[in-house]
Amino acid sequence: MFGDALPLAERYAEFLADAGVIRGLIGPREVDRLWERHLINCAVVAEMVPQGATVIDLGSGAGLPGLVLAIARPDLSVTLLEPLLRRTKFLTEAVELLELENVEVHRARAEEVAGDYQVDVVTARAVAPLDRLVGWALPLLRPGGELLALKGERAAQELADAEPVLKRFGVRTAELHRLGQGKVDPPTTIVRVVAERIPRRAKRSRKRSS
Numbered sequence: 225m226f227g228d229a230l231p232l233a234e235r236y237a238e239f240l241a242d243a244g245v246i247r248g249l250i251g252p253r254e255v256d257r258l259w260e261r262h263l264i265n266c267a268v269v270a271e272m273v274p275q276g277a278t279v280i281d282l283g284s285g286a287g288l289p290g291l292v293l294a295i296a297r298p299d300l301s302v303t304l305l306e307p308l309l310r311r312t313k314f315l316t317e318a319v320e321l322l323e324l325e326n327v328e329v330h331r332a333r334a335e336e337v338a339g340d341y342q343v344d345v346v347t348a349r350a351v352a353p354l355d356r357l358v359g360w361a362l363p364l365l366r367p368g369g370e371l372l373a374l375k376g377e378r379a380a381q382e383l384a385d386a387e388p389v390l391k392r393f394g395v396r397t398a399e400l401h402r403l404g405q406g407k408v409d410p411p412t413t414i415v416r417v418v419a420e421r422i423p424r425r426a427k428r429s430r431k432r433s434s
């Protein structure tokens with residue numbers, strides 16, 4: 225899954241198990257299941273990210289899934305978006321330790337940077353329910369860009385609950401994917417939401433001016 229980047233992934237896993245636990249970014253009980261529940265669970269998402277894409281990992285925490293994607297896919301340009309100073313310090317140290325040249329760390333809440341980015345992909349794991357996440361992620365995407373939200377067992381219910389906000393944003397593609405069957409147990413559940421090519425607001429203002 226990591227190919228030539230496996231030694232880097234191992235260094236990141238060690239950093240998580242050591243500094244990550246000491247600084248409270250990851251629970252001590254996670255150490256035994258770091259690979260399955262965290263690194264591999266996140267790495268399988270790489271297959272849904274187009275070659276050379278710009279990516280924002282919204283609410284990156286200790287770098288999941290953003291750092292894992294940056295390690296596995298040097299072709300990506302990844303921004304780790306995280307509001308908490310303690311976490312951005314950890315992320316910056318991890319980027320330096322791993323000598324990653326395709327990652328930047330940005331300390332901010334997603335709402336504060338709405339409209340400042342037009343990336344190809346926004347990823348998010350364990351950040352907010354889908355109905356709130358859509359409102360944070362879509363303003364960071366280019367038209368036609370995609371939110372890939374890593375979700376748990378309630379993914380289908382969250383998708384149903386998000387219907388009003390998806391409608392408000394004019395979203396036509398919002399679907400569930402299961403990734404990593406046979407590689408990780410349980411497989412990773414992704415909700416993929418495609419930002420409309422003509423944003424809803426643009427459509428409305430065009431109507432008003434005609």
Ligand SMILES: C[S@@+](CC[C@H](N)C(=O)[O-])C[C@H]1O[C@@H](n2cnc3c(N)ncnc32)[C@H](O)[C@@H]1O
Nearest residue numbers: 282283284285288306307308333334349350351
């Ligand atoms: C439960 S942690 C998950 C961290 C990481 N994604 C993971 O899966 O381990 C949620 C993260 O989202 C961040 N967060 C919460 N609200 C946010 C917002 N409005 N914009 C960006 N990040 C946010 C928090 O600071 C926290 O680091």
